[in-house]
Amino acid sequence: MKTDIEPTSSTAPPQDRARGTGRLGDKIFLGLSRGSGILLLAIMAAIAVFLTIRAISAISEDHGNFLTTFEWNTTSRPMVFGIAVLAYGTIVSSIIAMLIAVPIAVGIALFISHYAPRRLATPVAYVIDLLAAVPSIVYGLWGALFLVPHLTGLYQWLDDYLGWTKLFEYNDGAPRSLFTIGILLAIMIIPIVTSVSREVFRQVPQMHEEAALALGATRWEVVRMSVLPFGRSGIISASMLGLGRALGETMAVATVLSPSYDIVPSLLDPGGGTFAQNIAAHFKEADGPARDALIASGLVLFVITLLVNGAARLIIARRKEYSGAAA
Amino acid sequence: MAKRIDVSGLTAYYGTHKAIEDISMTVEPRSVTAFIGPSGCGKSTFLRTLNRMHEVTPGGRVEGKVMLDDENLYGAGVDPVSVRRTVGMVFQRPNPFPTMSIFENVAAGLKLNGSYKKSELEGIVEKSLKGANLWNEVKDRLNKPGAGLSGGQQQRLCIARAIAVEPDVLLMDEPCSALDPISTLAIEDLIGELKERFTIVIVTHNMQQAARVSDRTAFFNLAGVGQPGKLIEIDETERIFSNPSVQATEDYISGRFG
Numbered sequence: 001m002k003t004d005i006e007p008t009s010s011t012a013p014p015q016d017r018a019r020g021t022g023r024l025g026d027k028i029f030l031g032l033s034r035g036s037g038i039l040l041l042a043i044m045a046a047i048a049v050f051l052t053i054r055a056i057s058a059i060s061e062d063h064g065n066f067l068t069t070f071e072w073n074t075t076s077r078p079m080v081f082g083i084a085v086l087a088y089g090t091i092v093s094s095i096i097a098m099l100i101a102v103p104i105a106v107g108i109a110l111f112i113s114h115y116a117p118r119r120l121a122t123p124v125a126y127v128i129d130l131l132a133a134v135p136s137i138v139y140g141l142w143g144a145l146f147l148v149p150h151l152t153g154l155y156q157w158l159d160d161y162l163g164w165t166k167l168f169e170y171n172d173g174a175p176r177s178l179f180t181i182g183i184l185l186a187i188m189i190i191p192i193v194t195s196v197s198r199e200v201f202r203q204v205p206q207m208h209e210e211a212a213l214a215l216g217a218t219r220w221e222v223v224r225m226s227v228l229p230f231g232r233s234g235i236i237s238a239s240m241l242g243l244g245r246a247l248g249e250t251m252a253v254a255t256v257l258s259p260s261y262d263i264v265p266s267l268l269d270p271g272g273g274t275f276a277q278n279i280a281a282h283f284k285e286a287d288g289p290a291r292d293a294l295i296a297s298g299l300v301l302f303v304i305t306l307l308v309n310g311a312a313r314l315i316i317a318r319r320k321e322y323s324g325a326a327a
Numbered sequence: 328m329a330k331r332i333d334v335s336g337l338t339a340y341y342g343t344h345k346a347i348e349d350i351s352m353t354v355e356p357r358s359v360t361a362f363i364g365p366s367g368c369g370k371s372t373f374l375r376t377l378n379r380m381h382e383v384t385p386g387g388r389v390e391g392k393v394m395l396d397d398e399n400l401y402g403a404g405v406d407p408v409s410v411r412r413t414v415g416m417v418f419q420r421p422n423p424f425p426t427m428s429i430f431e432n433v434a435a436g437l438k439l440n441g442s443y444k445k446s447e448l449e450g451i452v453e454k455s456l457k458g459a460n461l462w463n464e465v466k467d468r469l470n471k472p473g474a475g476l477s478g479g480q481q482q483r484l485c486i487a488r489a490i491a492v493e494p495d496v497l498l499m500d501e502p503c504s505a506l507d508p509i510s511t512l513a514i515e516d517l518i519g520e521l522k523e524r525f526t527i528v529i530v531t532h533n534m535q536q537a538a539r540v541s542d543r544t545a546f547f548n549l550a551g552v553g554q555p556g557k558l559i560e561i562d563e564t565e566r567i568f569s570n571p572s573v574q575a576t577e578d579y580i581s582g583r584f585g
Contacts, residue, residue, distance in 0.1 A: 205422075207420055211418070214378065215439055216411040216492070229424070229425070
C-alpha cells in the first residue's frame with residue numbers, strides 16, 4: 001500500500017541513519033550490529049572460498065566427468081567420481097518430501113490456527129514443536145527398523161496400480177529406496193513447515209478475515225480468500241526452511257538408504273544416494289584428495305541450496321504489491 | 328431489496344460479560360439510521376449482531392430476536408453465512424483483499440454466491456463501482472491491486488464490494504473514522520444516494536455526521552464501566568439533536584459527557 005506518510009527512518013538519507021546521534025550507547029550498538037553483519041558475510045565468503053579451492057583441486061584430479069560420471073571411486077588412483085547420482089538422489093528425495101510434507105503441514109497449521117478449539121490447538125501445536133526437537137538419528141533408526149518393513153504393502157499397492165509408469169515399479173526386497181527417504185524426510189520437515197506456517201496464519205489481520213466473513217464466506221472460503229493469500233509468502237519461506245533441511249539431511253538418510261552409484265529407474269527400488277549421505281559414508285576413511293572430492297560434492301549441494309533459496313525469493317518478490325504485508 | 332429490521336429484546340454477551348442488554352428497535356427500509364453514544368456503549372456490538380458477526384468473536388453469543396421483514400435471523404436452522412450474504416457490512420478501516428485486484432475485490436462476493444459469465448461480472452462490477460462513486464477514478468486500472476488506492480478510495484471500494492451482491496441491508500461501522508474530511512464528504516454523499524436502494528445503519532462517533540446523513544438516530548449509553556450498554560432512545564434525527572426526550576441524550580449531544 002502506498003501511503004503519503006512514510007516512517008522517517010526509510011526516507012532519511014542513509015548517511016544520516018548510519019551516523020546516529022553520537023551517544024555512546026548508539027555508537028556501541030551501531031558497531032555491534034555492523035560488526036555482526038560483516039562477520040556473517042565474511043563467514044559465508046570463507047565457506048565459499050574454502051569449498052571452491054578444495055573442489056578445484058579435486059576436480060582437476062578427476063579422471064571421470066565430475067558432472068556425469070556414475071561412479072565414486074576415490075580410493076584408487078587415478079580417482080574417478082561424478083555427482084550425477086548424488087544430485088539426482090538429493091533432488092528427487094527432497095521433491096518427494098516437499099510434495100508430501102507441505103500440504104500436510106499447511107493443513108495442520110490451518111487446523112491449529114483456524115479450526116481447532118483452543119483447548120485442542122495448544123497441545124497439538126506443542127506436540128508438533130516437540131517433533132522438531134527429535135534428533136535426526138532417531139528418525140533414521142525409526143525409519144530403518146519400523147518404516148522400511150511396514151512400507152512393503154504400500155509399495156506393492158503402488159506397483160499394482162502405477163507400476164506401468166516404471167517410476168513406481170517395485171521388486172521384492174527391503175525398500176531402502178529414494179521414495180522411503182522422501183517419506184522419512186517429509187515426516188522430519190513437517191514440524192518446521194507447520195510451525196512457521198502457523199505463525200504466519202495467526203498474523204492474518206482480523207480485518208481481512210472479517211472482510212470475507214461479512215460477504216458471507218464460509219470458514220473454508222475465509223481461508224481461501226484471506227488466510228492463504230496473506231500467508232502465501234510465509235508458506236513459501238516455511239517450505240524453503242523445510243527444503244533446506246531435506247537437502248542437507250545426513251544421518252537419517254545414511255541409516256535408511258541402501259546406496260549405489262547408479263540412477264535406479266524406479267523410485268521404490270533401493271539404490272541411489274544423496275550428497276550428505278555420501279559425504280557421511282566416505283569421510284572417515286578418505287585421505288586428502290578423496291576428502292577434496294567429497295568437498296567438491298559439498299560445494300554442489302551449497303550451490304543447489306543457494307539457487308533454491310534465490311528462486312523462492314524471486315517468487316515472493318514477483319507479486320510483492322499484492323502481498324498484503326503492507327496493508 | 329431494502330428490508331425492515333425489527334429487533335426485540337436483544338442481549339449480547341462476550342463470554343460471561345453482558346455487552347448490551349435488552350435492545351428493541353425498528354429500522355425502516357430505505358432510510359439511514361445512525362447509532363451514537365460514548366465508547367464502550369455497545370453500539371458496534373449491536374451493529375454486529377444484525378449480521379451475526381458478533382458470534383464470530385470467541386465467546387460471543389446473542390439472545391433475542393432480529394427480524395428482517397418476516398425472517399428471524401436468529402431462528403433455528405438459519406445459517407449465519409447466508410445471513411451475511413443478505414446483510415452487507417463496511418468496516419472502520421478499509422479492508423480490501425490485499426492480494427486481489429480492484430475488479431476481483433468487487434467481484435469477490437459474487438464469486439461466493441455462484442457462477443457468473445464474464446460479461447455479467449463485468450456489468451455488475453461497473454454498476455457497483457459507479458454506485459460507490461469510484462468508477463471514474465479506477466476504470467483504467469481495474470487490474471491493479473485494490474490496496475494501491477488511497478484510504479478514501481479503498482473505503483468506497485469496500486462499499487462497492489458490499490453492494491455488488493445486492494444486500495437487503497448495509498451496515499457501516501464508523502466508515503469514515505480513518506479518513507480525511509474530503510474522503511469523508513465523498514462517503515457521506517454516497518450514503519445519501521445509497522439509501523434510495525438499501526436500508527442503511529451507520530455507527531459514528533461524529534455527531535455532525537449523524538446529523539448530516541441520518542434520518543433517525545439511536546443513542547446508546549452505559550451506566551458505568553463493566554455495565555451492559557443500553558439503548559436510551561431512538562427518534563427522528565432532527566428531534567434527537569434539537570429536543571431529545573431523555574436528559575442523558577441532551578447531555579451527550581451538547582458535549583457535557585462522553
